[in-house]
Amino acid sequence: MPLSETQARAITDAVRDVAADEITPRFRNLGDGDIDTKSTWDDLVTVADKAAEDALTARIHDILPGDTVVGEEAVSADRSLLDRVGTGRVTIIDPIDGTWNFAHGVANYGVIVAVVEDGVTEWGLLYDPSFDDWIEAHRGQGAFYHRNGAARRLHVSQQDAPLSDLRGNVGHYMFPPECHQGLAGTDHLFRRANSMGASLHEYRMQATGGTDFCLNGKLNVWDHAAGVLILQEAGGVARLLDGQEYRPTMTEGYLLSARSEAMWQTLAQTFNGALQG
Known part of the structure; x- marks a missing residue:
């Protein structure tokens, strides 16, 4: 079932709420023990990653009841969750993309959400918590930049260059x-x-x-x-x-x-x- 505009708007609102509650208050405010490593010494995870993924997963289950949600941190614990991505409608969450930057006080991070149906991405969101703006796209409907209640359609240049x-x-x-x-x-x-x-x-x-x-x-x-x-x-x-x-x-x-x-x-x-x- 295609994701409706109402559902997409609800997910975006959930991302904004969770970022305001769980991510931005912790930016440049992480304490001792709030940062851990995963696969390598520079593959970091913070309390903000985990709290944001848990909160956002719960919100998405409310918006899309019965659907599968796959988050980056959940996959770190159980990689077999990736097997669900090609079947049915699945929401993919990266609670904090750019965790190394976030953990070191660099405002180059954000939240990524994608809705994939039967292996095809139907909707995507790139959200910047620092400025509360985002880019989203429904498949076949164009990409739009949103800020302060206004939306602008995006078109990349086709001009050639050396x-x-x-x-x-x-x-x-x-x-x-x-x-x-x-x-x-x-x-x-x-x-x-x-x-x-x-x-x-x-x-x-x-x-x-x-x-x-x-x-x-x-x-x-x-x-x-x-x-x-x-x-x-x-x-x-x-x-x-x-x-x-x-x-x-x-x-x-x-x-x-x-x-x-x-x-x-x-x-x-x-x-x-x-x-x-």
Whole structure:
């Protein structure tokens, strides 16, 4: 059953409420013992992540009774939850995307929510708690930036440009060690290529015209399902580097997004050459 506008609005309101209650009061206010590690020393989780996911999960169950909710922190405890993403309607939550930034007092973080039905992303939300604004998209209906009660439709530029003029994001640390040298060898080709440490803001920057491309080395569904939909609805392109169309059920591969088809093709050739060389 497609997500209705009323349900989407209710989820957005829930995200805003939970962020105001559980996230922003803890920003630059975390105490001893409020930060822990997960898979690696720099893969952090805070009390805010856990509290926000618990609260938001409960709110979404009220809005979409009987539906499945899969949160990043829940998957950390039970990875088999990812098996539910391709069946029925599932809401994906990243309670704080950019936890490293959040934990260190950098206001480059936010909340990501995606609603996936039978393996297809139907709705996505990229919410910035610091400024209480967000970008959302229903599949086939365009992407919209919301602030202060007003909504503006987003369209990314299709104008071509040389690689030397492009600004983008490449998170080298997300790739296997054997890829690092090849990727580093492409840095000089671009005007700027770095990582923001938060997929939410990398997708927001692309959708609003601040950057031209992004290359990701991990396919965590909570990082990409909403952002890919939003970028595509704004006119951009997102595929795996080998040309496969992105699907939320995917867990392996490298994801390249760009603001136009021509730009995606040029970037794919560049990055594939670097990684295979």
